[in-house]
Amino acid sequence: MTRFMDVHHGMEGLTADGLKQAHQADLAIEKDEGVHFEKAWADPASGTVYCLSEGPSADAVQRVHERAGHPADEIHPVPLTV
Known part of the structure; x- marks a missing residue:
């Protein structure tokens, strides 16, 4: 499995409640695509949201976000961590 950082713009x-609801929407259906959403961060002033997930592909991550109603604008693999 690969880790992914995705970015949403225009939010x-x-x-905090809205971010939690969006994250919960992802968690409710993530298993359908073999994805796990670990954490989400948001900057309400700029409208940018970041999500860290693990899954088989960027396409699988995007399918979950699309079904949850908030498709990602960017999805980046992050295979290295320290």
Whole structure:
């Protein structure tokens, strides 16, 4: 499995509750694609959201986000961590 960092733009004004709801929507269906969403961060002022996940492919990550109603604008593999 590969780790991915994805980026969502255009989510200005997102609240902590809104971020939690979006993350929960991903968690509810992630197993359908063999993905696990680990964590999400947001900057409500810029409207940028970041999600860290692990899964078989960027396409699988995107399918979960699309079904949850918030497709990612960018998905980057992050195979190295320290």
